[in-house]
Amino acid sequence: MGRIAVIGAGMGAMAAAARLAVAGHRVTVYERAETYGGAVRRFERDGFGFDTGPGLLTLPAVWRDLFVKTGKEPLEDCVELVQVDPSARHVFADGTEVSLPNASRAGVVAALDEALGAGAGERWGDFLVRAREAWDRTRRPLLEEPLWPNWPVLAEREPYPSVPHRRLLRTRRATTLAEVAAWELRDERLAALLESHALAYGLDPRTAPASAAVLPYMEHAFGTWYVRGGMRELARAVYERCVRRRVEFVFGAEVTRIVEKDGRAAGIELGDGSVAEADHVVADVDPARLRALTDRPLDEAGDVQPRQDAPTRFTVLLALRGAREAGAAHRTVVHAPAPGSEPAFLVSPGGDEPPRPTVTVLRPDDPALRPDGEHESVVLSAVVSAEAGWESEGAVRRCTELLLEAAGSAIAGLSERLLWHEVRTPGHIADETGARFGAVPAPALAAGEGRFLHPANTTRLPGLYRAGGWSHPGGGLPHAGMSGALVAGLIVEGPEFKGSQ
Template sequence: MAGLSAAADKVTDMARIAVIGAGTGAMAAAARLAVAGHRVVVYERTQTYGGAVRRLSRDGFSFDTGPGLLPLPAVYRDLFVKTGREPLEDCVELVQVDPASRHLFADGTEVSLPNASRAGVVSALDAALGAGAGGRWGDFLVRAREAWDRTRRPLLEEPLWPDWTALAEREPYPAVPHKKLLRTRRAGTLAEIGAWELRDARLAALLESHALAHGLDPRTAPASAAVLPYMEHAFGTWYVRGGIRELARAVYERCLARKVEFVFGAEVTGIVEKDGRAAGLELAEGSVVESDHVVAGVAPAVLDRLLPGTTAVRGADEVAPQRRMPSRLTVLLALRGGRPEEAAHRTVVHTHDREGELDRIFGDPVGPAATPTVTMLRPDDPASAPHGHEAVTLTVTVPSGPAVSQPDVDRILEAAGRALPDLRDRLLWREVRTAADIAEDTGVPGGAVPAPALAAAGGRLLQPSNTTRVPGLLTVGGWSHPGGGLPHAGMSGALVAGLIVEGPGFRGSQ
């Protein structure tokens, strides 16, 4: 790929590196680059760090407004090991969530799934859904592990392959042959895995909820999306005491300890090119910042605006940025009365109208309103609410852009009431965070949220390479390889740092 051949030259002396945006991936790159001996300055248009990883506090209640749980914490353990003496656990308190999740299905059945225990999950599913259900899910996880083993390095640990079409065309999930009439077929989508291999509407809903949480339509998401539930099963689900914002704080403070400079309230209006390569930034207040490299932690549409009328950032032979990704709607609930000890940290309330919900989110045009799938987070954390009260966060996947109506919020509360019947009686106040709020926090048009990179699907769910056709310009964060999500953002930081420090020959962590 031309972008890879145009990667930044290997840096042997101290370089000036300008980073656009203080999202988690951008800060991860900044910390690693500073440890390598470079002068790194981060320019952030808002007044704080973290990108989508924010925290809202009011009347003694505190809520994560972005991600609420941390999968694959090893990514951040590696970041802290590589950038200083203090390990991650010395900077934040990680708590393994158990059960990992509670699921309320449309037919009224429910199940609580233990954290990172295949045998425990199999047993719980058999008890809740009937003999054989757990075995089918367990067998699926074995196949999902094979897909993970085949794609882990190219999708998480290595720069995007120059011959990325091999990832686009090859389906890594070993689907089971399915005979229908005179034909034998294999599942090519997540929905087909649910229908043909799991053979239970509730198991299919469990599977599809992982895709939906990442903004993916299970009817079109490739079978390779099986790696999403596998990651959670294999590496566990973790909560950061005090909220995920504490993780962003720890990364920010690690950057400061390594002499990374931050300039807040600094809107970048252009990327300066000189002699055919990125050479600095133009700021809204009129100044120009010179640099040897530019690392852009922004969405593709924003990057396009920063380089108007110049060399194309990406060519026709390269991965196209993900477009029309959905957003998230979050309802923050301050409840009177304490959290019951038996309450699950995370509960997923599945919709009664699967097709209606998916058409509403992914239809073209967007379909009519439907009862949503709601994820409820009830952290067992004294920092989240005043004594004797409880902070609850409800999250649903929604189309990016459209405004939210009161009936939309009412449908969310109605669905959540299936898991928390006394919700309305306990409600002190609520606050709604929409796609417009995400757009304000991140600068992404419409408040869209990027999905993790996935193999197959013709490359539709890959993310563009971290290198670009403009030498000296690299991209980091959820809108570039390896895609959205906290682990992926952290890995993008590692990849960008490697490409700058070691040059085009960098092939990822060993």
């Protein structure tokens, strides 16, 4: 079989590598850093451990499928998956709180009615029914198949069946997520709940298509999961599966050029000048870096173009004295006090006083991440603009203060319990992933004139493929795993590959 050179050891790259190795290819992964996992990293200090990338998992079936297809040991034999319940506790700007049960429509409806008033739960439940229809319409073409040349069909057709909205003498249907929130949910807190799923990926609800309704639906339908020991354990398990399938890893290997021969990718050149020949090259890197590795355009007019405006993530790691209180939610979402200003900041940062963003507080009940039962590790995170001047100590300090302020709504007595904190700026993400400004890609979405799609896994250079969050079907752990499956299928079966069955 063929020789495969993989650039980057992110989750999408490793998912492709394991599948290609099982198909009989000789696969070598070249990673510029000294470890695997891309953004799925762990920080450790004084017996405390923290996930510095994704902290929770949706659609675990994607990774279950990888382990089924690449060996005898299922995923659950390699990591311990724990369903998070409640899925999340939400603290709204007016002080209202609600804890939403995991993967239970009836439970969510009842919780919202009790917390927000009669009728709120029913409106949210009806919204989920419509979101399911959008999911059913887009799941296969958007997630399980390669991005075909007729991709404008996905871009032009809005799959979310919005409710007709009468305004003055006109009847309209929602085309953006913000319009869905305002016209169909009719409650600022429900609107914040919906829009937080888009903001978590740096999507502006005012411009994100109504099809972004699939993001909360994924959590509702497939549950929210945690990997015992931290999400880094999932990366470890995938890496070890690759090694067992005889994938070779070369760490500390900076790829400087994709070698071409006879009009196709024929290998890679490394920083020391050596060349590794290959029949196919798979790249799990951001678009700017990939373009720099080639001597020709990878996309032409009529192709989906890489997005240039991806935001990034700001994270604060907390080491706390005192045991985690009984019944504490694994995840608390503290909504922004002025939600209208948050998407504006993502799009056009500026000014001396940034608004407090929506902050996610993760408090895993995991002995592996704390020195003993009398301490607790906590991760605070917010999506922020990638171009907000994070090299400035003042900007970092102010953002840290804002996240700590929000965390006070989720953790009682935080200031008295705090031993120390570590800040992870977008610069850390850039160093670990190589992505420009530490940008973090969002999942692909239908409609929106194609602005929310990602470039195809194939490129205009034959033999060169894209995997990972910067390619179809976009960012997030499930989507990265899907991209690996699509790339492997395209290489093994060729252009006739129709997607996973």
